[in-house]
Amino acid sequence: MNTLGIAVIGTGKMGADHVRRIGATVGGARVVAVADPDAERVKAVAAGVEGAAAFTDPAAATAAPGVDAVLIASPGPAHEEAILLALERELPVLCEKPLTPDPEGALRVLEAERRLGRRLVQVGFMRRFDAEYERLKELLDAGGIGRPLFLHCRHRNAASPSFFTSDMLIGDSVVHEVDAARWLLGQEVTAVTVLSPRPSSAAPEGLSDPRLVLLETSGGAIVDVEIFVNCGFGYQVRCEAVGESGSARIGDGHAMVVEAGGRWGGEIAQDFTTRFADAYDRQVRRWVAAAARGRVDGPDAWDGYAAAAVAEAGLAAARSGVRTEVRMVERPGLYR
Numbered sequence: 001m002n003t004l005g006i007a008v009i010g011t012g013k014m015g016a017d018h019v020r021r022i023g024a025t026v027g028g029a030r031v032v033a034v035a036d037p038d039a040e041r042v043k044a045v046a047a048g049v050e051g052a053a054a055f056t057d058p059a060a061a062t063a064a065p066g067v068d069a070v071l072i073a074s075p076g077p078a079h080e081e082a083i084l085l086a087l088e089r090e091l092p093v094l095c096e097k098p099l100t101p102d103p104e105g106a107l108r109v110l111e112a113e114r115r116l117g118r119r120l121v122q123v124g125f126m127r128r129f130d131a132e133y134e135r136l137k138e139l140l141d142a143g144g145i146g147r148p149l150f151l152h153c154r155h156r157n158a159a160s161p162s163f164f165t166s167d168m169l170i171g172d173s174v175v176h177e178v179d180a181a182r183w184l185l186g187q188e189v190t191a192v193t194v195l196s197p198r199p200s201s202a203a204p205e206g207l208s209d210p211r212l213v214l215l216e217t218s219g220g221a222i223v224d225v226e227i228f229v230n231c232g233f234g235y236q237v238r239c240e241a242v243g244e245s246g247s248a249r250i251g252d253g254h255a256m257v258v259e260a261g262g263r264w265g266g267e268i269a270q271d272f273t274t275r276f277a278d279a280y281d282r283q284v285r286r287w288v289a290a291a292a293r294g295r296v297d298g299p300d301a302w303d304g305y306a307a308a309a310v311a312e313a314g315l316a317a318a319r320s321g322v323r324t325e326v327r328m329v330e331r332p333g334l335y336r
């Protein structure tokens with residue numbers, strides 16, 4: 001197999017981490033171009049990769065010599081433009097979540113793929129590549145705990161970045177649970193309710209943090225998500241599935257428990273780059289292997305659209321305080 005030349009669009013926290021990962025742990029690929037409007041940042045990232053050209057314009061990076069595929073790690077509102085540029089060139093794409101912040105943008109991506117007649121876009125819902133999530137999915141698929149009734153989810157970040165808004169708790173954070181729930185249960189989310197307690201005193205001024213998000217699914221299950229992005233003590237992503245004949249829980253993170261000095265305990269990961277390091281590696285490896293065959297082997301643009309539709313309902317539910325139904329178009333044949 002020839003080496004896949006990748007353009008990485010956006011070289012902030014995730015983009016720089018993906019550039020490092022492609023060089024360090026992903027075979028069969030190399031970064032040939034990077035783009036970021038922050039000229040200093042993009043130059044610094046390119047300087048660490050032999051043969052990578054630095055651009056401030058994503059279009060120029062996408063059109064650079066040797067680019068066979070595009071990995072997008074810019075902020076959500078910039079994703080649609082970057083995806084459409086890549087699709088114009090019929091290049092495979094791995095786009096960080098969310099695919100787009102709104103369902104309308106996601107529908108334009110679906111339309112671009114429909115015109116090409118094939119799927120080229122994978123969305124960075126990396127939990128599908130996490131070993132614990134995979135085991136939970138296998139158990140549910142095998143009927144190991146009977147028909148699922150509830151997913152109880154906890155999603156906590158130590159602290160939110162300065163640019164974080166109340167909408168992003170749903171559109172940037174809870175989208176992971178939306179995708180995980182759809183994938184684990186094999187069902188669509190049909191309605192959303194959002195409850196917002198008095199904000200934590202640790203939350204930045206104006207940020208509605210934490211929140212409780214309730215998702216109803218097409219198969220009659222209920223998913224509750226505590227999203228708390230300034231919990232202060234670390235990064236925790238937990239999921240307990242309760243079925244008709246049992247329950248199963250992942251994400252306790254107790255890989256090693258130390259008993260010493262009259263105490264017992266373990267460490268808590270401080271952010272997603274640690275907790276999901278293996279999942280990101282496997283996600284990018286699988287994408288590279290599939291992209292080299294012109295295929296998508298993971299969450300696709302339809303999954304990105306579905307998550308955006310649920311997020312839209314979630315934002316309306318948060319504003320109104322009322323249970324809000326999710327509106328989705330019929331799934332096109334390309335994604336069945």
Ligand SMILES: NC(=O)C1=CN([C@@H]2O[C@H](COP(=O)(O)OP(=O)(O)OC[C@H]3O[C@@H](n4cnc5c(N)ncnc54)[C@H](O)[C@@H]3O)[C@@H](O)[C@H]2O)C=CC1
Pocket residue numbers: 009010011012013014015035036037038041058073074075076078096097098124125126172272
């Ligand atoms: N899968 C996961 O667990 C995670 C995914 N993400 C996603 O990754 C993406 C990037 O997030 P972070 O790296 O945390 O943000 P960041 O703020 O650290 O980096 C974003 C970078 O994109 C650049 N940028 C801004 N506009 C751009 C444009 N039009 N074209 C190209 N670059 C542009 C910025 O200058 C910055 O360097 C987002 O979609 C976010 O939701 C972020 C954290 C974890």
Ligand SMILES: O=C1[C@@H](O)[C@H](O)[C@@H](O)[C@H](O)[C@H]1O
Pocket residue numbers: 157172173176229272
């Ligand atoms: O995707 C991510 C971030 O964008 C988001 O802001 C965090 O809340 C999530 O834990 C992380 O996985």
